[in-house]
Amino acid sequence: MFHETVTHAGGDTRGTASESHALMLMRRALNRGYAMEATPEGGAVIRWTRIDLTTRAHADRSILLVPELPVDGLDDSVRALLDLIDLGDATYDCHADRRVITAAGTEIPPGDTARLRARHLVRVDRHNRVRLTMSARLGLLAHGHRQAGGKTDGFAMCSCGLTTHAPDGQTADAKLRGHRQTMTARFIDSISATYAAALTASR
Template sequence: MFIQKIQAGDGTTTGLCSEDHAIVMLRRAVDRRFPLEATRTGGLVITRDVWSTGSSTPSRRTVSLEPAKPLGVMTPTMRQDLEAIADSDRAYRVDKAEMPFRDRVGRIMLGFYSVPPAAARRLVERGMVVLGLPYEDTSHGRLKEIRTPVRVVLAARLAMLAADHRTSTGEPRGYVYPADIGMSGTVGLCKPGRRSGRVYDGSSVASCTCGWSQWTEDREVARRVAREHRREMASAALKRLT
């Protein structure tokens, strides 16, 4: 469940949004190539321009989704477990087992990998995974087990996506000697303020934790480029998700 906030030219409205409805909005936004951005709290921001009859400029419409139940801090161990569950096509929790496999009870099974009972319980309590309907199966071909399907919720996937693409911008170097920035033969301004012979370098680098980086002419452009990178990565990842 998400808290949905819609901001438009005529005001702001707030309400609740189910995960199924959020996925429908997400698919529509991806298909129509609206700018998307995941948040570290497990939320999503969808932005689009709305054209009105008789208007020469569009109005901005923003839909923000935030988990109704905060996910809290996602530890590296939780992240590893969530990735394993998301990558598995048959993740389930063992709710009942016979000897000698009763130590499997409470574990989330993922083939050769499993999530211990305590860690599995935390994922459920924090709302990072959701449980399906229990069913009966057999372990090792003959021992009955009660199993419950497990899947990673959309909010947790969005939080992991945002954590993979944390961007930052570098502070401009200010006044430097021309030779230090490859401008040999150039002479800077000879003015008071300890700038004699130097030129102003306002360039800034936008970088991301995924390894991407790009130099720009100033920090404002770097912020814009970083935002565009986050949106591009979010659109590509969410397109695969939907």
């Protein structure tokens, strides 16, 4: 579940969005060509400008999605487990007092399994299938495209390895933001029908 803040002419409207509703908002943003960026806490911000056809006035609009439980602090070991689960066919198994996730032939220890669930990074459906939550996937995406290194030497660097020429700090910020928006749009476009159906089923 996400906290949703919509900024419009009358101010802000706050509400909540399920994972499937959040995906619908991001797919709609993608179709309309709105700027959209995953956040490290596992949410997203969507921005666009509304133009009044009569007055020609421009007005900034946005939708901010913040997960109920931020996913900050995805360290190497947690990311490795999430990558394993994201390969697909992960299951949640209960053997007496051992509750473990089995992913790609690997058994994730009970302590790690419990932590992944408590942090809302994974979700188990009624058939004991395990999937990553939208917030985990958005957090992983943001983590994979952080600003890396300094930006005073004429270049802006992303943690994914992308390097782009940027004569000043402002240009560096803008270029990296544009890159993260592209990666977020590609991520939303790549979401499978199976995953989308799983989000809808777990509402």
